[in-house]
Amino acid sequence: GAVVSQHPSWVICKSGTSVKIECRSLDFQATTMFWYRQFPKQSLMLMATSNEGSKATYEQGVEKDKFLINHASLTLSTLTVTSAHPEDSSFYICSARISAGTFYNEQFFGPGTRLTVL
């Protein structure tokens, strides 16, 4: 199967600072990547869809100026949490969608990044 990595896996930062999370598709190209947020003991909520070479599409209620998404290449999307606050502490998960082949349209998920804002 296809592999998606995330870096870092765990980060602690001070309130007011910015944190960048990387999502990489290691053995396939992904024109579309997705960013999810998961609170403890809760489900995943889609935050935004990242399309290579164009602006991300954000779900209702997600602040695009706070959660900056960049998808500069077919294998890398980044999520930057700007001016982080404790309420931004969460588990952030990315997925990448395969656009062709056997696993067409299937999403492969990264292992997630746990963000703690002090």
Added chain:
Amino acid sequence: AQSVTQLDSHVSVSEGTPVLLRCNYSSSYSPSLFWYVQHPNKGLQLLLKYTSAATLVKGINGFEAEFKKSETSFHLTKPSAHMSDAAEYFCVVSATSNSGYALNFGKGTSLLVTP
């Protein structure tokens, strides 16, 4: 809107006994349904998916699920649980979103397997 409801937040079974994780869906059209498993510190893994073909879907690791339109259900089953099956399981439905395509996740069922 497309959504799923997982009826049990926790399920506990003994090793070697059957597993049943329940999921009901709500959709205005024929949905695509998935079951994902999440082990601690690992990425979500697709167990199986239903996309309007056979109603009984077989997945990896001995899991299967049956799509029942009359009951709007997509329950996940396994004849015999292994210790390694202990994990969080998510029932998921494809949906539309601002971006045109999304996955709506259920709240998850935590499966505990006891020796």
